Amino acid sequence: MRTFRTVLAALICAIVSLFTMQAQNKYVGTKMCGMCHKSDKQGKQLDIWQKSKHAEAYKTLTTAKAAEFAKARGLKKPATESPECLECHTFGKTVDASLFEKGFDIKEGVQCESCHGPGSQYKNMTVMKDKAKSAAAGLLVYKDNVEIEKFCRSCHNEKSPAYKEFKFEEMWGKIKHAVPKV
Numbered sequence: 001m002r003t004f005r006t007v008l009a010a011l012i013c014a015i016v017s018l019f020t021m022q023a024q025n026k027y028v029g030t031k032m033c034g035m036c037h038k039s040d041k042q043g044k045q046l047d048i049w050q051k052s053k054h055a056e057a058y059k060t061l062t063t064a065k066a067a068e069f070a071k072a073r074g075l076k077k078p079a080t081e082s083p084e085c086l087e088c089h090t091f092g093k094t095v096d097a098s099l100f101e102k103g104f105d106i107k108e109g110v111q112c113e114s115c116h117g118p119g120s121q122y123k124n125m126t127v128m129k130d131k132a133k134s135a136a137a138g139l140l141v142y143k144d145n146v147e148i149e150k151f152c153r154s155c156h157n158e159k160s161p162a163y164k165e166f167k168f169e170e171m172w173g174k175i176k177h178a179v180p181k182v
């Protein structure tokens, strides 16, 4: 019985520390990611993203159209302060602001870490160069188009007051940002 309890206690400790470890993974912002992901050789991810509508997604919440949608949903606060809008126009879910590091700016809308997960623990070169280590440190990657599409649809769906039919191939074509094969 005692051994069982010891094992159980150890297990609980391990689970708790696993959660706190993840909780410490913070959002560092696009400038940090962009430092290493902007050259031609790397595939210009920063530039492709900056030119995409995702980079404008927060700004869109300041428009008259947004105020209309917010009103129609009976929201008491402006769209830029309502989790009901911010969840898709920034992250896909509500994120605790204590997880934002200094360089992070919510005004950058749907950004690198909205899709790849908070980067404080995977952003350094040694981790980044190693796929297994990056994944263990919280980097989200998607294994094939089926998974990518499923992920896109976590925001591109009928819960959006502006929903347009989501045509995956066409939409992915507009934002994809692969590292060029050498």
Ligand code: HEC
Pocket (backbone or CB within 6 Å): 028, 029, 032, 033, 034, 035, 036, 037, 042, 112, 113, 116, 118, 119, 120, 122, 123, 124, 125, 128, 129, 131, 134, 139, 140, 141, 179
């Ligand atoms: C210090 C430089 C550096 C920083 C900062 C950095 N990366 Fe990377 N990243 C790399 C390198 C190097 C690779 C791997 C080589 C390659 O594929 O070009 C990589 C690979 C990746 C990959 C592909 C991983 C895979 O398994 O295919 C993703 C996605 C990625 N980074 C996202 C990010 C995001 C998001 C941030 C910001 C939170 C970031 N990176 C910050 C250097 C960096």
Ligand code: HEC
Pocket (backbone or CB within 6 Å): 053, 054, 056, 057, 058, 060, 087, 088, 089, 090, 091, 092, 093, 110, 114, 115, 148, 149, 151, 152, 153, 154, 155, 156, 170, 171, 172, 173, 174, 175
């Ligand atoms: C966190 C939520 C979220 C996720 C995840 C997401 N999007 Fe978006 N996407 C948006 C929002 C919000 C807009 C509208 C931005 C605006 O116009 O201000 C948008 C707009 C777009 C646009 C521009 C629409 C147009 O008509 O040109 C494209 C293209 C796009 N997304 C593709 C994708 C693809 C492909 C994926 C999956 C890899 C994806 N999105 C995942 C929230 C998301």
Ligand code: HEC
Pocket (backbone or CB within 6 Å): 060, 061, 063, 065, 066, 067, 069, 070, 073, 075, 079, 082, 084, 085, 086, 087, 088, 089, 154, 155, 156, 157, 158, 159, 160, 161, 162, 163, 164, 165
């Ligand atoms: C489920 C995710 C989701 C939610 C919740 C959401 N949006 Fe969006 N929003 C999107 C996506 C995705 C687009 C891009 C349109 C498309 O391609 O479907 C968009 C587009 C928009 C646009 C641009 C429409 C246009 O015609 O140019 C406005 C404005 C907007 N959203 C405001 C809001 C407001 C205000 C709220 C909160 C009441 C909100 N959204 C909640 C996902 C969402």
Ligand code: HEC
Pocket (backbone or CB within 6 Å): 030, 033, 034, 037, 045, 046, 047, 049, 054, 110, 111, 112, 113, 114, 115, 116, 140, 141, 142, 143, 148, 177, 178, 179, 180
């Ligand atoms: C709307 C979601 C979304 C946004 C925003 C986004 N990415 Fe990605 N990214 C993806 C998806 C999906 C893939 C392809 C599958 C994968 O490797 O995860 C990808 C792939 C990558 C890769 C690997 C490419 C390869 O060929 O192996 C890198 C590097 C990367 N992203 C970096 C970034 C950086 C840096 C930013 C911000 C400047 C960014 N991404 C913004 C969804 C996104």
